Amino acid sequence: MSALKNTADESVSARQRAAVLRAQVRAFHAQEMPEKLKRKSGQHQVLDKADYVQWMQLLHGKGWAIAHWPRDHGGQDWSLLERFAFEDELARLGCPWILPFGVKYVGPVICAYGTTAQQQRFLPRIASSEDFWAQGYSEPGAGSDLAALSTFAQRRGERYIVNGQKVWTTYAQWADWMFCLVRTQREARAQQGISFLLVDMHSPGVTVRPIATMDGYHHVNEVWLQDVDVPLENLVGEEGMGWTYAKFLLKNERTAGAIVGMVWHAVERLWLAADEAGRQAGRLGGRQGERQGDPALMHRIGELQLRAQALEAMAYRGIEAMMAGTDHGAEASLIKLRGTELYQAVAEALIDVLGPAGVAFDVAALHAASAPPLGPDDAGGLIKDHLYNRAATIFGGASEIQRNIVAKTVLGL
Numbered sequence: 001m002s003a004l005k006n007t008a009d010e011s012v013s014a015r016q017r018a019a020v021l022r023a024q025v026r027a028f029h030a031q032e033m034p035e036k037l038k039r040k041s042g043q044h045q046v047l048d049k050a051d052y053v054q055w056m057q058l059l060h061g062k063g064w065a066i067a068h069w070p071r072d073h074g075g076q077d078w079s080l081l082e083r084f085a086f087e088d089e090l091a092r093l094g095c096p097w098i099l100p101f102g103v104k105y106v107g108p109v110i111c112a113y114g115t116t117a118q119q120q121r122f123l124p125r126i127a128s129s130e131d132f133w134a135q136g137y138s139e140p141g142a143g144s145d146l147a148a149l150s151t152f153a154q155r156r157g158e159r160y161i162v163n164g165q166k167v168w169t170t171y172a173q174w175a176d177w178m179f180c181l182v183r184t185q186r187e188a189r190a191q192q193g194i195s196f197l198l199v200d201m202h203s204p205g206v207t208v209r210p211i212a213t214m215d216g217y218h219h220v221n222e223v224w225l226q227d228v229d230v231p232l233e234n235l236v237g238e239e240g241m242g243w244t245y246a247k248f249l250l251k252n253e254r255t256a257g258a259i260v261g262m263v264w265h266a267v268e269r270l271w272l273a274a275d276e277a278g279r280q281a282g283r284l285g286g287r288q289g290e291r292q293g294d295p296a297l298m299h300r301i302g303e304l305q306l307r308a309q310a311l312e313a314m315a316y317r318g319i320e321a322m323m324a325g326t327d328h329g330a331e332a333s334l335i336k337l338r339g340t341e342l343y344q345a346v347a348e349a350l351i352d353v354l355g356p357a358g359v360a361f362d363v364a365a366l367h368a369a370s371a372p373p374l375g376p377d378d379a380g381g382l383i384k385d386h387l388y389n390r391a392a393t394i395f396g397g398a399s400e401i402q403r404n405i406v407a408k409t410v411l412g413l
Ligand SMILES: Cc1cc2nc3c(=O)[nH]c(=O)nc-3n(C[C@H](O)[C@H](O)[C@H](O)COP(=O)(O)OP(=O)(O)OC[C@H]3O[C@@H](n4cnc5c(N)ncnc54)[C@H](O)[C@@H]3O)c2cc1C
Pocket: 134, 135, 136, 137, 138, 139, 140, 141, 142, 143, 144, 145, 167, 168, 169, 170, 171, 219, 220, 391, 394, 395, 396, 397, 398, 399, 400, 401, 404
């Protein structure tokens, strides 16, 4: 009885802390966020490395970038609910992406499994974004089936010599470091014999080649590793135990709160676009606040909004279950699956409502951060996001894989 009461009390105070945090985030956005960054992200313009580093350093200055880390390593031990509220609120406000590779992915792995020397060397520079990190998991023959990876690290005394190829490596063109899954034993079963290495991207033998995505921008890369010399001190944890650390990291990758906020942000933008379209068609003019757009469109947006409410309710239920230890293990998959598919549906509706402005896509104008020639100021950025986010149902675990997890975990199939 008292254990139950404690859990309930903890959950109430976690909810209160999350509510306070949301208010602080809104105040920060209104009063402290630099205008240029606010405008660029508000209009969905292309952000460069300097923008992202500035953004991450601003968050660090507020104590938020690593607040989910353990207190021993400078964090605040944020609960899942606080993490969710933080990412959700920033996304609702249309803020830039919180780059996860350092603070969210490799940082917690080094906190949990790194040596003291690795913690002292890497953690402060991850927290302050002095080092830019990339994630070297996927390979041409290993994506959903990650354990099929074949990049090989040959041990030679106190060093590894690494050969192989990573692919889809986000922002590797800016990275100083890449955390990498490599095979250190060929004979072992797939998940065994994998190790977790930290690779200095400035090492001889590292080649980064861009892959163009259909939004015309350079997000992802191939990374070729040819006889790259990595000192043994850059091995995290034990040799051959990389799969354990990879799974620990994947858990953090899949507990992203941002997708719910992104959906709400897009729904809000969709209502505005529908109002504007209604005004242009001479449909508005009724009572103040009354929406008199095209009935079919109103119906479409209403359904999307209902789905967003269901997503949010599911996300809260899932997070509270994870915090109480009553989760079934597929909550993060359900949020990712429903969230990314809904986001794509809202973005598609928005592009439809933009009409001709949703067709003209001027990549050069986005890079120059100048307004696109047709439609509202953010039209080009909205198309860019719509095109890029076709990938949201692929990265971080494709939708089919999430469905497999749900089928197995929840439905017992
Ligand atoms: C924009 C973008 C950014 C990325 N950034 C990074 C990054 O920074 N670092 C990194 O390491 N990786 C990154 N990735 C890679 C991403 O994690 C993989 O694309 C993803 O895991 C899918 O792997 P794959 O592309 O090899 O597709 P595959 O695994 O070959 O899948 C192809 C298709 O088959 C389906 N499929 C596969 N297996 C099954 C199954 N068992 N049951 C049912 N269907 C199945 C998939 O769902 C998919 O539809 C990124 C990808 C994209 C698109």
